[in-house]
Amino acid sequence: MKILLVEDDDVLIAVLTKSLTEHHYIVDVVKDGEMGWSYGSAFEYDLIVLDIVLPKLDGISLCQRFRSEGYTTPILLLTSQNASTAKVSGLDAGADDYVVKPFDVPELIARIRALLRRSNASSFPLLVWGDLLLNPSTCEVSYNNQPLTLTNKEYELLELLLRDSQHLLSADEILDRLWSSDEFPSEATVRSHIRRLRHKLVAAGAPSDFIATVHGRGYYLKAPDVVIPKQDAVMPQQIATSPSNLPKLNSYKNQQEQYLEFLNELWITTKPKSLEQLQILFQAIEKLASGSLDPQFQLLAYQTAHKLAGTLGTMGLAIAMQLARQLENLLKSQQLLKKAQLEILEALVVDLEKSIQNTDLLQSSPMGAISSISSASSSIFELDQTQVAPKVMIVDDDVDCLRSLPKLLKPWGFKVTTLDDPQEFWTVLQAVLPDVLVLDINMPQLNGFELCQALRSNLDWQRLPVLFLSVMTDANTQNLAFGVGADDYLCKPVVGIDLANRINNRLQRVRAYQYK
CATH class of the missing domain: 3.40.50.2300 (Response regulator)
Known part of the structure; x- marks a missing residue:
């Protein structure tokens, strides 16, 4: 399924793109509201995820524009504004759901699945076609209870064929649904993926024409000889591994460590960018002290604090995020800051700078419960x-x-x-x-x-x-x-x-x- 992400926070873009891609979603990314409208109105998407505070055209206005033009694509709003009035504004503008930053990525993925499920009321938690089983929640596939190891694109292709099993899919439709707009594959690429997917299905026991071809028109799943009713089918969701005397319980910990390593690599480039963004806030302090702070620069400072709050929250830096959030709340006032607020503004910016500079390595999440397993081998x-x-x-x-x-x-x-x-x-x-x-x-x-x-x-x-x-x-x-x-x-x-x-x-x- 194809998602349009409209977000100007590079860190959040990197984290969400990685997570969504791992869940087999195709992601197009744009960084301002006008480009969001250009992409959303030109290409077909299953879901649009957009921030509220965006350059050129804010998320609320963009959402209203989509709805006023008759677009019914589900829209999920992202924002750091937790006030009920902000939520009401977003939902009244036509959004289908609302997530407050910082958020747990698994929760966001669950919200996305729920919206996609809601937009396709006929969807079934487990996709079944004869002896073929695809589980969208765990991204696992089996044929006749044998697990299939598929590449991301092979999985996406098979899921597309299953969800549109009554439809003949042309190569152009497949290219449009499974490749992002900045990629330019040819029909030969589709044929190559179909061929490899067929080979893997046949190796698991499927007939050679399980994915049937209508030459010059497209591809479809051939109806099985005997369709087993869904309520009677035996559909294990996860193929078990062979048991061992000493269970290999390091896999979950390894995944956590890999994600932490990814965040640390991201922080290497994010930290200097965040410190550079702080210079705008220091300029706001100077302007406020000299009496030259104007509404446009205060708005720029507010947008900078907003972006920092989202970035730092995504990185898991709770203290720094709270400082940025306080700055955001201080700067979002419709009225210009007064000199009496200078001391508060300066203290928050200085504390935020220290917090960012003193963070060289993100700490791992608590793993005490998992690490204690090694001492429990007797049981x-x-x-x-x-x-x-x-x-x-x-x-x-x-x-x-x-x-x-x-x-x-x-x-x-x-x-x-x-x-x-x-x-x-x-x-x-x-x-x-x-x-x-x-x-x-x-x-x-x-x-x-x-x-x-x-x-x-x-x-x-x-x-x-x-x-x-x-x-x-x-x-x-x-x-x-x-x-x-x-x-x-x-x-x-x-x-x-x-x-x-x-x-x-x-x-x-x-x-x-x-x-x-």
Whole structure:
């Protein structure tokens, strides 16, 4: 899917482009509102993400312009303004959602998925075509339960064919949907990707014409001989790795370290740029002291503080971001600053400069829970390698949790299915047929207690082991969980080995009951 990002913060552009590309989105980037209008009106996008404070044309005005011209593309606003009036202005202008900086990138990705899902009401959490399964949430693909290793472009091509399975896609349409506007591939590039994708599908057991060609017109997915109904299909979301006596639990930590390394490399170029931007704020101090500060320069200073707040927040520099945010609030007044405010302005700018200059290396995120695993080897269990890997389904609206838990459980050979939309619960439950269910409590539309009660009153599912995983640690909530039928209760944050052992204990009890 193709996204237009309208943002003038280079750091945020780098972080978002990297994250969105990793999730197989095609991203076009422009840095001012006028270019945002030029691209958004000239090319077809599935989503537009735009900042509110932009050069030439602000985000609110750009959003209004799109809506007044009849464009219905979903729009997600980004801003550091957390006031309810700013949110109301954005939504009234026609935006579909609103995210305040600094934000967690996983949360933003989840908002994007939700908007794309909403704009395509027929979308299904798991895309299935005969024996082919593509999971958009984890970007995993399998054919006849065999995992397929695809390049980014091969994955995007397959997803496009699945989502438009009733449509003959021409080479021009594929080029327009899967390549950004600054790339100029030829139709031969499309043929090459189709050929490689076919080869990988055939190697996994698909027929050679699984992706069919109508010469001179385009490509489509050939209907399978027998279409398995979605509610009866067995659709594991994650292909399990072979279990090991010593689980390789460093993968999640390595990913965190790689992301931290990426931010540190980015900071090498961002730090001098941020210090250079501060010179505008020092000039504002000089102008205010001499009585020559005019509205245009105060606006420039406000925009500089706004950009610094976004940059520093993205880099995870909380103290520096708060200082920049205070400067932004001080400078955004409709009235010119008075000399009485000079001391406050100068103190904030000096403190911000010190904070940026003293930051040479970003510190890693707390990994104590993960590092403690190495000392817990005595409690590691080993799955019977002759058995089918147990299927675990996790339902939680915390997308960050949904991304980390499968990685923490992967070394024990579980097949993990994650779901962030409880309204799709019964559909995915029937499709996956899990051996164990992990539920959060507080979720939109349907909470975990309601889902657990419904399971216990359903003859087909009343014996399914249910574990609650929640941030709520009070005894009353835990008692309520057991009262509605929970088998176990764990509190977040959870160590992978603890969750794996609890799951294994429930499975052993189920097996013991079955063999009585």
